[in-house]
Amino acid sequence: MVVFFTVVSVVLAVLAIAQLIRVFEVTSRLKGGVSPLPSDSENKYQGSMMFLFMFAYFGFFAWLLAKYGDKVLPTSGSVHGDTLDTILAFNFWIIGIVFVITHIFLFYFAYKYTFNKDRKALYYTHSNKLEILWTSVPAVFLAVIVIYGLSAWIDITSDAPEGSMVVELYPKQFDWTARYSGSDTELGASNYNMIATNNPLGVITKTSIEQMSADLEAEIAELEEDLQTIPQGGLKYEETKERIAKRGRQLDRVRSFEGLDIASLESGNDDILKKNEFYLPKNKSVNFVFRSRDVIHSAYMPHFRAQMNCVPGMTTQFHFVPQYTTEEMREITGNDEFEYTLLCNKICGAAHYNMKMTIKVVEQEEFDAWLSEQETFAQSIAPEDEGGEGMASESGSNGLEISMIEQ
Numbered sequence: 001m002v003v004f005f006t007v008v009s010v011v012l013a014v015l016a017i018a019q020l021i022r023v024f025e026v027t028s029r030l031k032g033g034v035s036p037l038p039s040d041s042e043n044k045y046q047g048s049m050m051f052l053f054m055f056a057y058f059g060f061f062a063w064l065l066a067k068y069g070d071k072v073l074p075t076s077g078s079v080h081g082d083t084l085d086t087i088l089a090f091n092f093w094i095i096g097i098v099f100v101i102t103h104i105f106l107f108y109f110a111y112k113y114t115f116n117k118d119r120k121a122l123y124y125t126h127s128n129k130l131e132i133l134w135t136s137v138p139a140v141f142l143a144v145i146v147i148y149g150l151s152a153w154i155d156i157t158s159d160a161p162e163g164s165m166v167v168e169l170y171p172k173q174f175d176w177t178a179r180y181s182g183s184d185t186e187l188g189a190s191n192y193n194m195i196a197t198n199n200p201l202g203v204i205t206k207t208s209i210e211q212m213s214a215d216l217e218a219e220i221a222e223l224e225e226d227l228q229t230i231p232q233g234g235l236k237y238e239e240t241k242e243r244i245a246k247r248g249r250q251l252d253r254v255r256s257f258e259g260l261d262i263a264s265l266e267s268g269n270d271d272i273l274k275k276n277e278f279y280l281p282k283n284k285s286v287n288f289v290f291r292s293r294d295v296i297h298s299a300y301m302p303h304f305r306a307q308m309n310c311v312p313g314m315t316t317q318f319h320f321v322p323q324y325t326t327e328e329m330r331e332i333t334g335n336d337e338f339e340y341t342l343l344c345n346k347i348c349g350a351a352h353y354n355m356k357m358t359i360k361v362v363e364q365e366e367f368d369a370w371l372s373e374q375e376t377f378a379q380s381i382a383p384e385d386e387g388g389e390g391m392a393s394e395s396g397s398n399g400l401e402i403s404m405i406e407q
């Protein structure tokens with residue numbers, strides 16, 4: 001409201017001043033006094049002022065560069081980031097040089113060509129030379145920028161080198177899960193039909209198939225029991241039947257995963273799932289693969305100059321090599337609390353701002369030690385009590401996440 005009234009008052013004030021000036025002009029013309037055109041001395045004065053302003057203008061520009069120039073981008077945490085930063089600097093140099101030259105002309109010409117009633121403007125309709133010049137020069141520069149940028153981009157987005165570590169980043173509304181491939185360098189197969197509380201990424205292994213089938217069977221049995229007590233033909237009856245059918249279809253899909261080859265069923269067991277924070281080794285190529293559970297998210301790691309969309313129903317990839325550990329980066333930036341961060345860069349819903357993870361870059365040995373301490377997927381889904389309270393006895397023990405699976 002305050003903003004609205006401020007804007008309205010400013011607009012009204014400008015209109016009032018314009019009207020006043022107009023009244024002043026008309027009355028002075030009626031009196032036959034002041035000429036509507038500026039005098040020669042006024043013109044000269046304005047011209048010199050324009051020229052003087054040029055120094056103030058460039059002075060301010062130089063001051064801005066000196067004071068805030070280092071704020072543009074912090075040191076790149078990844079190897080390819082240096083290439084991107086060089087391209088950016090190259091672009092800034094070209095733009096900067098053109099900016100300085102054109103602005104010198106702008107202010108100098110305003111000074112040199114102030115109005116002179118004895119001078120006649122040159123009538124100049126067309127020049128092929130000029131047309132060729134101002135078309136070809138920018139074209140050459142643009143071609144250089146595009147080819148330079150494109151070749152770097154092709155390099156950066158080429159296939160990850162052999163032996164790269166594989167990390168999956170899996171977003172949902174509203175958090176991230178990172179998954180490491182474990183001791184084999186392959187991520188286990190996954191499917192959204194397998195998603196449960198203890199299996200947020202829907203990893204497919206022999207055990208997770210068993211658990212999921214058991215849970216679905218238990219739920220279907222329960223629903224069928226309910227169905228006996230509901231009067232036939234009503235809305236609730238139809239809905240329950242519909243749910244039974246849906247769970248049945250899901251159960252079929254889950255069971256169909258048993259047909260996967262042994263290797264794919266095995267490779268999920270040693271996968272490691274991490275929330276809130278994950279580690280990366282320094283100087284090692286990391287190939288990130290992205291999926292999404294619900295809407296389009298975007299994995300954004302600004303210090304590594306990396307961003308990739310995470311799209312439901314497909315897999316995207318991006319690889320890079322971290323070149324400084326978090327500790328080293330703290331020294332470089334002079335900030336003791338520096339952390340590499342993964343953010344979501346698509347406005348994906350109400351708690352979008354909450355979607356972040358801390359990335360710790362450490363030396364290889366420290367990374368190996370850290371990774372070996374982490375719980376594997378097989379461990380995380382193993383029933384807590386052996387014997388007594390098994391999975392099957394506890395209905396819905398791996399907690400179907402109905403909202404997701406229902407669609």
Ligand SMILES: [Cu+2]
Nearest residue numbers: 297344348355
């Ligand atoms: Cu998001």
